[in-house]
Amino acid sequence: xxxxxxxxxxxxxxxxxxxxxxxxxxxxxxxxxxxxxxxxxxxxxxxxxxxxxxxxxxxxxxxxxxxxxxxxxxxxxxxxxxxxxxxxxxxxxxxxxxxxxxxxxxxxxxxxxxxxxxxxxxxxxxxxxxxxxxxxxxxxxxxxxxxxxxxxxxxxxxxxxxxxxxxxxxxxxxxxxxxxxxxxxxxxxxxxxxxxxxxxxxxxxxxxxxxxxxxxxxxxxxxxxxxxxxxxxxxxxxxxxxxxxxxxxxxxxxxxxxxxxxxxxxxxxxxxx
Numbered sequence: 001x002x003x004x005x006x007x008x009x010x011x012x013x014x015x016x017x018x019x020x021x022x023x024x025x026x027x028x029x030x031x032x033x034x035x036x037x038x039x040x041x042x043x044x045x046x047x048x049x050x051x052x053x054x055x056x057x058x059x060x061x062x063x064x065x066x067x068x069x070x071x072x073x074x075x076x077x078x079x080x081x082x083x084x085x086x087x088x089x090x091x092x093x094x095x096x097x098x099x100x101x102x103x104x105x106x107x108x109x110x111x112x113x114x115x116x117x118x119x120x121x122x123x124x125x126x127x128x129x130x131x132x133x134x135x136x137x138x139x140x141x142x143x144x145x146x147x148x149x150x151x152x153x154x155x156x157x158x159x160x161x162x163x164x165x166x167x168x169x170x171x172x173x174x175x176x177x178x179x180x181x182x183x184x185x186x187x188x189x190x191x192x193x194x195x196x197x198x199x200x201x202x203x204x205x206x207x208x209x210x211x212x213x214x215x216x217x218x219x220x221x222x223x224x225x226x227x228x229x230x231x232x233x234x235x236x237x238x239x240x241x242x243x244x245x246x247x248x249x250x251x252x253x254x255x256x257x258x259x260x261x262x263x264x265x266x267x268x269x270x271x272x273x
Contacts, residue, residue, distance in 0.1 A: 001027055004018070004029065005030055006257075006264060007261070011248070011257075013246075014246065015244065016031030016035055018155050020159050020240065022239040024159040027272075029151065029155075033151040033155075034151075035245075036149065036150055037148065038230075039148060039149055040145050040226030040227040040228035040250075041145055041188075042154075042226040042228075043143065044143070045161075046147055047105055047108070047201065048202065049128050049157075049161070050127045051112055052167055052171050052175060054112050054116060054123070056168060056171060062074040062200075067104065067111070068082050068094065070094040070095075072094070076104045076105065076107060077179070077200040078179035079198055080094060080095050080097070081104045081107070082096070082099060083099065084099065085102060086103060098180075098196040099185060100188055103144075104144075105142070105144035106143060109142075132153075133156055134153040134156055137150070137153045145227075150245070158242075161234055162234060175201060176199045176204065179198060179200060182195050187203070188227070189227075189255070190255075204220075204221075206219045207219060212255070216262075216267070217262060217263075218238065221236075221237075225254075225258075229248045230246065231258065238269050239269075240269050242262065244258075
C-alpha cells in the first residue's frame with residue numbers, strides 16, 4: 001500500500017506500519033515491522049483481551065465487584081470505576097464519569113491475578129500472546145502501559161479481533177460497543193469529549209472531534225493510541241485494521257500526521273475493493 005509510505009515523512013527516528021484486512025490478509029507493510037517498540041497505552045487492548053478470556057473461562061464475571069466500592073470488572077475496563085488517572089484514588093462514583101485511568105487497569109490486573117492465581121503478565125502471555133504467536137511481545141510491569149511489541153505481532157492481534165478465535169465473536173462485539181453511553185470525559189491529548197465513548201478496553205471513535213483517527217474513519221472505528229507514539233485502529237466499515245508504531249512520544253506532530261495518514265489508508269482500501 002503506497003499510503004503506508006507516508007510514515008517516512010513523520011518527524012520520528014523509527015516508524016513501522018501495516019494494514020490487515022478482516023479476513024486476515026495483510027494488505028501492506030512499511031518500515032521495520034519486526035522492530036520492538038514500547039506500546040504505552042496500546043498495551044491496554046491486549047490486557048483487556050486477556051481479561052475477556054478470563055471472563056469466558058469463568059475466572060471472573062464482568063459485573064462482579066472489583067476496584068473501588070460499587071465498581072466492577074466492567075467499570076474498570078470501560079474507565080468508569082471512578083479511579084483517578086495515575087493514582088489509586090477515587091474521584092467519582094462508579095458509572096458517572098469517564099475517567100481514563102491507568103490505575104484502573106492495574107487494579108484490573110491485580111483482580112484477575114488473584115482470581116486465576118497467575119501473575120497478570122503471565123496470564124496475558126498464556127491467554128493471548130502465545131496462542132496468537134506473538135513471540136516478540138512482552139508485558140513486564142503495568143497492564144496499562146508497559147507492553148513492548150512489533151508491528152508484525154500487532155497485526156496478528158488485529159486479525160484476531162476482526163475474526164476472533166480466542167473469544168466468542170459476541171464477546172468481542174460487546175467489547176467494541178459503548179459501555180455507559182453518554183458519559184463525558186477527557187480523551188488524553190485531545191481534551192474534553194461529550195460523549196467520551198468507550199467499550200471494554202477499546203476506545204470508540206463515534207463522533208469525537210478532534211480525534212487521532214481520520215476524518216473519514218467510520219463512527220464504529222475502535223482501538224487505542226499510546227503516549228509513546230503508537231496506535232492501533234480497527235474500522236469495521238473498511239473491513240481492515242491499521243497499526244503504526246514509532247519511537248517518538250505523542251505530541252503535536254502526531255495530531256497533525258495521524259489523521260491524514262489514516263484518511264489516505266482508508267482511501268486506498270476503498271479504491272482496492
